[in-house]
Amino acid sequence: xxxxxxxxxxxxxxxxxxxxxxxxxxxxxxxSENETFRISEEIRSAPMEMxxxxxxxxxxxxxxxGKRPYRVVCGFRRLDAMRRLGLSRVSARIVEEExxxxxxxxxxxxxxxxxxxxxxxxxxxxxxxxxRNEFGVPDEAILRDWQPLMGLAPHGQVLQSxxxxxxxxxxxxxxxxxxxxxxxxxxxxxxxxxxxQKFIAAFFEGVRLSAxxxxxxxxxxxxxxxxxxxxxxxxxxxPEALAIANDAAASPFQRGEKIFAFLYCKRxxxxxxxxxxxxxxxxxxxxxxxxxxxxxxxxxxxxxxVEFSASDAGRFREMARRLFEAxxxxxLDSLFxxxxxx
Amino acid sequence: xxxxxxxxxxxxxxxxQDSVTLEILERLPGVEVRTVKSREVRFPEPSQGSPAxxxxxxxxxxxxxxxxxxxxxxxxxxxxxxxxxxxxCTWNCHLDCSYCVLQSYLGGRALVVxxxxxxxxxxxxxxLGSSPHRIFRIGTGELADSLAxxxxxxxxxxxVPFFARLSNxxxxxxxxxxxxxxxxxxxxxxxxxxSWSVNSKRICRTEEEKAPTLEERLAAALQCQKWGYxxxxxxxxxxxYDGWEDDYxxxxxEIFRSINPERVAWLSLGALRFPPxxxxxxxxxxxxxxxxxxxxxxxxxxxxxxxxxxxxxxYRKMISWIREAAPGLxxxxxxxxxxxxxxxxxxxxxxxxxxxxxxxxxxxxG
Ligand code: SF4
Numbered sequence: 001x002x003x004x005x006x007x008x009x010x011x012x013x014x015x016x017x018x019x020x021x022x023x024x025x026x027x028x029x030x031x032s033e034n035e036t037f038r039i040s041e042e043i044r045s046a047p048m049e050m051x052x053x054x055x056x057x058x059x060x061x062x063x064x065x066g067k068r069p070y071r072v073v074c075g076f077r078r079l080d081a082m083r084r085l086g087l088s089r090v091s092a093r094i095v096e097e098e099x100x101x102x103x104x105x106x107x108x109x110x111x112x113x114x115x116x117x118x119x120x121x122x123x124x125x126x127x128x129x130x131x132r133n134e135f136g137v138p139d140e141a142i143l144r145d146w147q148p149l150m151g152l153a154p155h156g157q158v159l160q161s162x163x164x165x166x167x168x169x170x171x172x173x174x175x176x177x178x179x180x181x182x183x184x185x186x187x188x189x190x191x192x193x194x195x196x197q198k199f200i201a202a203f204f205e206g207v208r209l210s211a212x213x214x215x216x217x218x219x220x221x222x223x224x225x226x227x228x229x230x231x232x233x234x235x236x237x238x239p240e241a242l243a244i245a246n247d248a249a250a251s252p253f254q255r256g257e258k259i260f261a262f263l264y265c266k267r268x269x270x271x272x273x274x275x276x277x278x279x280x281x282x283x284x285x286x287x288x289x290x291x292x293x294x295x296x297x298x299x300x301x302x303x304x305x306v307e308f309s310a311s312d313a314g315r316f317r318e319m320a321r322r323l324f325e326a327x328x329x330x331x332l333d334s335l336f337x338x339x340x341x342x
Numbered sequence: 343x344x345x346x347x348x349x350x351x352x353x354x355x356x357x358x359q360d361s362v363t364l365e366i367l368e369r370l371p372g373v374e375v376r377t378v379k380s381r382e383v384r385f386p387e388p389s390q391g392s393p394a395x396x397x398x399x400x401x402x403x404x405x406x407x408x409x410x411x412x413x414x415x416x417x418x419x420x421x422x423x424x425x426x427x428x429x430x431c432t433w434n435c436h437l438d439c440s441y442c443v444l445q446s447y448l449g450g451r452a453l454v455v456x457x458x459x460x461x462x463x464x465x466x467x468x469x470l471g472s473s474p475h476r477i478f479r480i481g482t483g484e485l486a487d488s489l490a491x492x493x494x495x496x497x498x499x500x501x502v503p504f505f506a507r508l509s510n511x512x513x514x515x516x517x518x519x520x521x522x523x524x525x526x527x528x529x530x531x532x533x534x535x536x537s538w539s540v541n542s543k544r545i546c547r548t549e550e551e552k553a554p555t556l557e558e559r560l561a562a563a564l565q566c567q568k569w570g571y572x573x574x575x576x577x578x579x580x581x582x583y584d585g586w587e588d589d590y591x592x593x594x595x596e597i598f599r600s601i602n603p604e605r606v607a608w609l610s611l612g613a614l615r616f617p618p619x620x621x622x623x624x625x626x627x628x629x630x631x632x633x634x635x636x637x638x639x640x641x642x643x644x645x646x647x648x649x650x651x652x653x654x655x656x657y658r659k660m661i662s663w664i665r666e667a668a669p670g671l672x673x674x675x676x677x678x679x680x681x682x683x684x685x686x687x688x689x690x691x692x693x694x695x696x697x698x699x700x701x702x703x704x705x706x707x708g
Contacts, residue, residue, distance in 0.1 A: 298639035301681045
């Protein structure tokens with residue numbers, strides 16, 4: 001029975017390689033612009049360049065013959081390194097194009113990549129996009145054969161989210177590659193309309209968020225957008241948010257934290273107002289910083305928690321005295337008033 | 343209301359011996375029926391793995407429930423707990439309210455009916471017999487709507503007369519449906535309260551799309567009142583949105599324009615609460631719903647609920663409108679703290695047994 005297109009045909013791959021000889025060819029005969037079989041996200045590789053400079057080309061390129069110039073099947077990074085080193089001849093094996101299913105050739109390139117390195121999320125996304133949209137491999141074969149090979153769960157949703165990643169804005173992809181956005185943030189933004197992606201990519205040029213804060217940030221951002229029935233970039237277009245993003249006196253991380261606080265305040269207005277009022281009133285008690293007064297979590301009850309530590313009886317007496325003094329003031333009633341009449 | 347019409351019925355092999363099974367099959371003629379071996383039966387608990395693809399909501403699963411039917415309400419432990427028991431004989435619901443907690447753990451799974459009714463009745467009798475001086479208020483609407491499947495199961499025709507003979511047991515059938523036909527002519531002995539989960543018309547329309555409208559629910563309630571049943575109403579979940587005041591006030595007015603408050607045993611208020619992971623399901627399944635964007639904070643049992651001042655403001659206003667329309671009605675809050683109770687009723691909470699005592703008194707009044 002004929003296997004579905006794209007089924008990882010070991011025999012087909014083997015047949016391509018079988019009987020191929022090494023050849024030495026001129027680097028000028030290779031079309032390095034053609035990216036039909038490219039999987040690597042980053043072509044420029046300093047370690048590769050250093051290795052070739054020191055010990056020369058260890059592995060031949062795999063090229064697709066037939067028409068000239070040759071197209072690269074495997075070895076984009078090697079070729080780039082050799083071009084930059086000014087080498088004029090390279091060792092290669094040539095796959096003849098005639099009677100050849102290009103899908104098999106791509107599968108070979110993909111297997112070659114998977115076999116010797118870990119693909120990053122964008123490379124997996126590129127590979128899945130090519131299998132599906134350029135080489136017509138059915139989803140079923142991708143889920144069953146290719147996703148597990150790439151270390152991905154064989155679920156349609158995983159395929160969809162990778163296809164979105166592949167189509168995401170280049171600026172966002174750059175942020176991801178530079179470690180400024182986590183994969184889950186990128187996945188989240190990749191599902192947004194292109195204009196929103198572009199805006200957020202530009203916004204993050206000067207703003208950084210820790211990985212932990214990114215998750216909360218995008219939930220709050222999307223909630224605010226849903227509340228106002230607008231695009232996800234809308235809350236960030238607020239003049240106050242833009243002013244924070246452009247605050248030259250703050251570091252990118254400080255800007256990130258301030259913008260998050262600004263958005264959080266908009267998302268949870270009653271809670272942040274109550275917290276603010278509580279902070280003001282507890283300050284007005286005039287207690288030293290070593291006595292901490294906190295409300296119940298989210299003001300769910302009327303309780304207040306008072307904490308202090310004292311290392312000797314003298315300090316203990318001092319704290320107790322300050323608390324006693326505070327207990328005689330109307331500010332204490334007003335503090336409880338804040339909680340009781342939130 | 344769109345009546346439940348399964349595409350297939352799965353029957354656990356032992357369930358063929360139960361009269362409930364035969365009755366249900368008689369009421370649903372022409373539906374494909376398959377027998378399932380007992381070892382293939384997965385009871386619909388989250389821990390039991392994914393269901394087979396055909397075990398979706400178009401499937402009605404008749405099986406012998408292996409565990410306990412009667413449990414304390416999950417709200418037990420809240421300050422103002424009402425000491426309620428829940429009796430589960432059906433699981434899951436086809437009405438698909440956007441906020442329904444069932445979607446997060448029963449999801450699109452089959453609707454399940456327990457056929458071992460004799461076991462259920464024995465368990466209830468034993469429990470009630472073990473504390474003969476205590477009143478048990480028991481509801482069936484926790485893991486399913488009490489009456490939405492009743493046209494197929496006919497459970498009300500078994501449960502109502504059964505409870506009529508229990509001196510210390512009172513049944514509450516809690517529903518959003520208008521499936522009350524089976525209740526006509528039953529000997530309920532004042533031991534059954536039929537209650538409706540009600541909401542503003544806007545919420546009924548947008549978040550409870552497949553359930554009957556408020557008018558239809560009230561028409562069904564009026565019918566039950568005429569048949570001599572006591573009624574209950576639950577504004578649960580109360581949902582906060584721009585314009586909620588006008589809408590909820592109108593709903594309160596509408597209830598008491600047709601229903602005699604003297605025949606209402608109780609009315610509860612419960613602001614929306616849900617386990618945190620429900621939000622993701624709602625956003626995905628009901629992208630138009632505005633529910634996920636409320637100002638929720640984690641509360642009792644880790645459930646998310648509106649920030650306390652929002653809840654208290656809603657309760658206070660609701661209580662004042664209810665007092666206007668039905669003075670003297672027993673109103674209580676579901677799963678709330680003393681602080682919220684006091685902030686809402688504006689009096690000190692009299693003591694832990696206050697709510698259960700009031701509800702017991704309300705039901706005994708007959
Ligand atoms: S009627 Fe009740 S059980 Fe059914 S979907 Fe709505 S909330 Fe859930």
